[in-house]
Amino acid sequence: MSSIDEKLQDVYDEVLRRNPGEAEFHQAVREVLVSLGPVVSKRPEYVDAAVIRRICEPERQIIFRVPWVDDAGRVQINRGFRVQFNSALGPFKGGLRFHPSVYLGIVKFLGFEQIFKNSLTGLPIGGAKGGSDFDPKGHSDAEVMRFCQSFMTELIRDIGEYTDVPAGDIGVGGREIGYLFGQYKRITTRYESGVLTGKGLTWGGSQVRKEATGYGTVFFVSEMLQAAGESFDGKRVVVSGSGNVATYAIEKVHELGGTVVACSDSSGYVVDEDGIDVDILKEVKEVRRGRIADYAELRGGDVRLGQAGSIWDVPCDIALPSATQNELNGADAVTLVKNGVTIVAEGANMPATPEAIAVFDEAGVRFAPGKAANAGGVATSALEMQQNASRDSWTFEHTEERLAEIMRSIHDRCAETADEFGSPGNYVAGANIAGFVRVADAMLALGVI
Ligand code: NDP
Ligand code: 2IT
Secondary structure, three states: OOOOOHHHHHHHHHHHHHOOOOHHHHHHHHHHHHHHHHHHHHOOHHHHOOHHHHHOOOOEEEEEEEEEEOOOOOEEEEEEEEEEEEOOOOOEEEEEEEOOOOOHHHHHHHHHHHHHHHHHOOOOOOEEEEEEOOOOOOOOHHHHHHHHHHHHHHHHHHOEOOOEEEEOEOOEOHHHHHHHHHHHHHHHOOOOHHHOOOOOHHHOOOOOHHHHHHHHHHHHHHHHHHHOOOOOOOOEEEEOOOOHHHHHHHHHHHHOOOEEEEEEEOOEEEEOOOOOOHHHHHHHHHHOOOOHHHHHHHHOOOOEEEOOOOHHHOOOOEEEOOOOOOOEOHHHHHHHHHOOOOEEEOOOOOOEOHHHHHHHHHHOOEEEOHHHHOOHHHHHHHHHHHHHHOOOOOOHHHHHHHHHHHHHHHHHHHHHHHHHOOOOOOHHHHHHHHHHHHHHHHHHHHOOO
8 A cells, every 4th residue: 555755644643643543534534645745745835834734633523412302202312423624615515424333533534535525526615524323224203303303403503504514424315304404494493495405305405416426426437437438338337335325326327328236235235137126226225214135025036135245246347335434345356356347436435445445456447436436416415505595496407417517527637637646547646636736725825724
C-alpha cells in the first residue's frame, strides 16, 4: 500500500492521537492523505494555512440521548449523532444511518468522505453525517415512528435549510424520513421542505432521488466502460447488499444490457443465473422487509442460496459492493481477480479495504471509489433542495438526465485530475485530489475559521 507524504505524516499522527479507537475514521483519512502528496508539492499553501489539518477536524460534533417508549411500555435509550464536518462549500449535507454498529468513528468516517464526495458533485453542499445505534429491523412502525420523533426533537436545534440538511443512509429510507420531517414540521410549525432530502413525492420529494445512488453508480461504470470502448452489453455483474443502493443499481444494469447474477444481505446471498428479478426483490425488501432467503423462496426455480463463503466467490466481470464498509477484503479481491473481474465500483461507502484496493491496482482492475461512484445520491439530494427552494418539481426524465450529466462530469474530472497529477487511470487519486482542491480553495478564501 502507498504511503503518506512526509509533509503530511504529522497531520495523520495528530488524527490518530485526537481520535483514539476510531479505526474507520483513521482508514478514510489515511486514504485521502496518501493521494494528496503530489498536491502539497505543487501547492504548499494548503499545508502553510493548515487547510489539511483543519479539514480533518469536524466543525461541530453533536451527541445526544434518544429516549423512546416501546410497544410494551418499556423505556428504551439510544444514542444519536450528527457530525457537521465542513461547510466551506454550502450547508452541511449528508445522510443519517440507523444501525447497531453506529458509533462516533463510523459517523466521522462517513462525514469525512462526504466532504470530498459533495465537492465532486460541483454543487453547493458541505459535508456531514449522522445517525444512531438504533436498529429499525425488528421494530414495529409505531416504534420506529416514536424513535424518529424523539431523535428529531433533539436534532432540530442543529439543522435547517441553510445550516444542515440530513437525508437517508443504511436503515433510513422513505418511512424514517417521513416521520422525521413530520416531527420537524410539527415543532417548527413551518413547511420547510429543504430541511431534509429523500422525501416522498407528494410531500416535497424529488423524482429519481430514491433511485439515484444505484443509478448513478451504474452511470459512472458506464462512463468507465465507454472510455475503453466497451458497454454493459453481455456483462455479468455481482452487486452486494439488497437495500436502496443495490436494488436500483441492479435495475439500471439490466436496463443497460448487463445481467446481475447475485445480491445479498447480512444473512447470506442469492445466485440467480437468469438475472435478479428486481420486482421480486422490491417485494421482499421494500414491502415485506424480509430476508434474502425470501427472494429464493418467492422466485423458485434454480436460485441458489449461498450461506457458506461469500458473494465475492461468484464469478463476474463487474463487481459493485453496495452494502457496507470493509465488506470486501484482500482475500475477496484475490478471488475476484482470479475469476476475471475487470471493474469494481463502490456503491457503498468504503466497502473495499485498503488491501483489496491494492490487489485491484496490482492486477490492473479499474477501481472507482465510493466518493465518486456513489455521489449520485447526494447530487440528486441537492437537486431536491433546488426544487424545494424554487417551489418547483421536475419530471423523472429531466432529473435523470441531470443525474447522468453530473456522473459524467464527476467521471471526467476524476480521470483528468488523475492524469494531471501523474496517476493516469487511478480514480482514487483523481477523486481525492479533485474533491479536495475545490474545498481547500474555498477554505483559503474564507480565512482561518
Ligand atoms: P439500506 O439500509 O437500504 O441497505 C443496506 C444493505 O446492506 C442491506 O442489504 C443490508 O443487509 C446490508 N448491510 C448493512 N450493514 C451490513 C453489515 N454490517 N454486514 C452485511 N450487510 C450489511 O442502505 P443503503 O442501500 O442506503 O446503503 C448501502 C451503502 O451505500 C452504505 O454504505 C451507504 O453509506 C451507502 N450509500 C447510500 C446512499 C443512499 O442514498 N442511500 C448514498 C451513497 C452511499 P441487512 O438488511 O441484512 O442489514
Ligand atoms: O452517503 C451518502 O452520500 C448518502 N447517504 C446520501 C446523502 C444525502 O444527503 O443525500
